[in-house]
Amino acid sequence: MPSSTSSFKNRLRLPRLFFRQPTEAESVHGGPPLEFERPIPPIPWRGITVIVAIIVIAATTAWEIYCRSIGYGPTLNDNEDLWTLVRRKVEPESIVIIGDSRGWYDLDLDELQEALGKRPLQLAGGGMCGYPVLADLANDNNFHGTVICSIAPRLFFAPPGTPPFERGEKVVKRFHNQTPAQRMSEYLAMPLEEHVAFLKQEELTLDDLLKSIPIPNRPRALVPPRLPPYFGTEDRERRSRMIEACADPNGELARMIQKIWIPLFTPPPPPSYIPKEEFMAGIGKAIEQRFADAAVAVEKLRARGGKIVFVRLPVSGGLKQLEDQTTPRAKIWEPLLQRTNAPGIYFEDYPELAGFNCPEWSHLSAGDSVEFTRRLAPHLRTALKM
Amino acid sequence: MASVCMNLSMLGFFKYGNFLLENFQWLLARIDIIYHPPHLDILLPVGISFYTFHSLSYTLDIYRGVLQPTRSLRDFVLAVSFFPQLVAGPIVRAGDFLPQLVRAPRLRLGQVLWGLLLMTLGLFEKIVVADTLLSGSADRIFGYSGPLSALDSWIGVLAFAGQIFFDFAGYSTCAIGAALCLGFHLKDNFRFPYAAIGFSDFWRRWHISLSTFLRDYLYIPLGGNQVRPLRAAINLVIVMFLGGLWHGAAWTFVIWGLLHGSYLVIERVVRVLFENKPWANNFATRALAGFATYGAVCIAWVFFRASDFTVASRMLDGMFGRHAHGDAILSTREILQVAIVTICVIGVHWTLRDSNIETAVTRLPRWVVTTTWALMACAIVLTQGNSNAFIYFQF
Numbered sequence: 195m196p197s198s199t200s201s202f203k204n205r206l207r208l209p210r211l212f213f214r215q216p217t218e219a220e221s222v223h224g225g226p227p228l229e230f231e232r233p234i235p236p237i238p239w240r241g242i243t244v245i246v247a248i249i250v251i252a253a254t255t256a257w258e259i260y261c262r263s264i265g266y267g268p269t270l271n272d273n274e275d276l277w278t279l280v281r282r283k284v285e286p287e288s289i290v291i292i293g294d295s296r297g298w299y300d301l302d303l304d305e306l307q308e309a310l311g312k313r314p315l316q317l318a319g320g321g322m323c324g325y326p327v328l329a330d331l332a333n334d335n336n337f338h339g340t341v342i343c344s345i346a347p348r349l350f351f352a353p354p355g356t357p358p359f360e361r362g363e364k365v366v367k368r369f370h371n372q373t374p375a376q377r378m379s380e381y382l383a384m385p386l387e388e389h390v391a392f393l394k395q396e397e398l399t400l401d402d403l404l405k406s407i408p409i410p411n412r413p414r415a416l417v418p419p420r421l422p423p424y425f426g427t428e429d430r431e432r433r434s435r436m437i438e439a440c441a442d443p444n445g446e447l448a449r450m451i452q453k454i455w456i457p458l459f460t461p462p463p464p465p466s467y468i469p470k471e472e473f474m475a476g477i478g479k480a481i482e483q484r485f486a487d488a489a490v491a492v493e494k495l496r497a498r499g500g501k502i503v504f505v506r507l508p509v510s511g512g513l514k515q516l517e518d519q520t521t522p523r524a525k526i527w528e529p530l531l532q533r534t535n536a537p538g539i540y541f542e543d544y545p546e547l548a549g550f551n552c553p554e555w556s557h558l559s560a561g562d563s564v565e566f567t568r569r570l571a572p573h574l575r576t577a578l579k580m
Numbered sequence: 581m582a583s584v585c586m587n588l589s590m591l592g593f594f595k596y597g598n599f600l601l602e603n604f605q606w607l608l609a610r611i612d613i614i615y616h617p618p619h620l621d622i623l624l625p626v627g628i629s630f631y632t633f634h635s636l637s638y639t640l641d642i643y644r645g646v647l648q649p650t651r652s653l654r655d656f657v658l659a660v661s662f663f664p665q666l667v668a669g670p671i672v673r674a675g676d677f678l679p680q681l682v683r684a685p686r687l688r689l690g691q692v693l694w695g696l697l698l699m700t701l702g703l704f705e706k707i708v709v710a711d712t713l714l715s716g717s718a719d720r721i722f723g724y725s726g727p728l729s730a731l732d733s734w735i736g737v738l739a740f741a742g743q744i745f746f747d748f749a750g751y752s753t754c755a756i757g758a759a760l761c762l763g764f765h766l767k768d769n770f771r772f773p774y775a776a777i778g779f780s781d782f783w784r785r786w787h788i789s790l791s792t793f794l795r796d797y798l799y800i801p802l803g804g805n806q807v808r809p810l811r812a813a814i815n816l817v818i819v820m821f822l823g824g825l826w827h828g829a830a831w832t833f834v835i836w837g838l839l840h841g842s843y844l845v846i847e848r849v850v851r852v853l854f855e856n857k858p859w860a861n862n863f864a865t866r867a868l869a870g871f872a873t874y875g876a877v878c879i880a881w882v883f884f885r886a887s888d889f890t891v892a893s894r895m896l897d898g899m900f901g902r903h904a905h906g907d908a909i910l911s912t913r914e915i916l917q918v919a920i921v922t923i924c925v926i927g928v929h930w931t932l933r934d935s936n937i938e939t940a941v942t943r944l945p946r947w948v949v950t951t952t953w954a955l956m957a958c959a960i961v962l963t964q965g966n967s968n969a970f971i972y973f974q975f
Binding site: 231238243395401 | 690726727767905910938946954
């Protein structure tokens, strides 16, 4: 009589392969290991490994020395995890700075602490649209503190899907979804970045070094404009300071960056696949939407007792001309204050704030940022009714 | 049966739950029934496709009688969740791994250092080649919303073809190296696939652990080559359809699998028709066949990478010159980078197609091995920063 198992198998009509007897080598768990073993190349491993280790250590040291010799110094990388580290320190009544790199470079935390009675937290960032951060703070029911929002019009009004907006979204997303591994990685990276000059993710990576090779592009190529080179340092509070080499407006570095800002801040041409009128209408709609969204966020914040002040920080030279032309005050700044019913400080309105010159046209030098903040503080106190 | 059902239902729930519901909703809508299924906010466990297959291989091998059940829960858990290959393969069969647990692994210096070299190679493939040299171009091209020029479209596809290889082969190489450092031996998952001549050859070289799994546990039980040609062809398409679906719950993956199934069927027909021709095995024919294989594999990658069919069709239109005035969005540097990497990878694969990395390392002069290892390590240090997650983590 057939066993119940085999009749079950027969009923299933499974192919023969299922029934074949295991080979001796196959039925061996409990027996000797299978014959499979990866071959190890028979070469002098010890010697090769020692030489490789020596080459890697020597090359890394040489690279570090070279980077320092051409002006790079150790500084933290500004990434989502460092931002999250600061964002986690936000308490219900904190003062936070949000927005673009002008808020990041131009506002001195010590001066603000002295003037406002509380040390602000720096959440502004390079090339960042401040709106996603503003919306996140507005939606944070625990937060009813004070927001100082820097407005560089092309960044704050950047539509969704553009790099400035994505940068803002990315940091907020990381704050909400940061994994323990990412957190730990940042804690491990910071001491290294504070001592090693070549650890600069925005500039000295292999990718960035390849990008710096001057190869002409095709005439029609829609290649994104290049970003400015290293010109600032950052600490664990995310306080950024311009390096000395950039502080001279006629210096080589400052002049190079001046040339980079112009294409970066020039509105891009409409894509070939969207008619110009349609594209311009889309931009107008996106700006209008940002006014509405900002007003909603400010209202939410205010409803919980929070405060906000918009600040327009110094900009100079050709970049100022470009901004005045492409994002005129009457079309961006005034409607923003009007729609949000929030106070604002425009640097040109106050003689004591208007006289600063940005060496590379967009940010104040480290020394000027302290003096500027000292002069700005009384206006902040008035605007915030402190 | 219970074990197989449990494993597959876990995979089905986590990976295909929303996909099935969406398609069910779509089908009902065809007959005017409006149904709004609840969206299941399912967090896909990392590497579920891999450890499900590890576990399945154990059950199926015991059922087939080629493996005896282990009496050790510790050994079973280790075989299913051995960390180096847990999240992105290779798929290690219980029959290959459990026997290695009989004795404590023997560690030899050469083995550990060879493991370290393989890990360096794997990280170099992933961090330097896939993420730094290729992923940027692929992402920009596949993420562009407008019409693309033929050159840019092809460069984007070639970039992705390289990226997916270096990303996945890099992970597999790291897994093999890490396992070696711990005293375990995992089989190769890739064998210079871009030097394949024909699609059956390609699948003997690409993701070998998956292709052999599908062959042994699906294709052969369906009848393998022992059935009528038409039935065998249908079986091939079924297997590749499921292979496509294994990669992700999206119709683009299904089309990718079906394309490969069709390629395999066409290859069989071509072999039957031309195998005995005198020119069938000469160098020019083989080179042409290799080139055609690579081209067809690249076309299939379009569906694998595209987020939806709109993107895929825009890419194919660009590749076949249907955008007369398509946009040029890649810089000359990016084009050169992708072209150089592609030429190098094809060159290396053809050089080593009948060999393996161990043989190559043994034959190379010592100074070449040393310099290459040091250069790879330096490039990894230089690349720094946060790399992208491995593509196959999502599967």
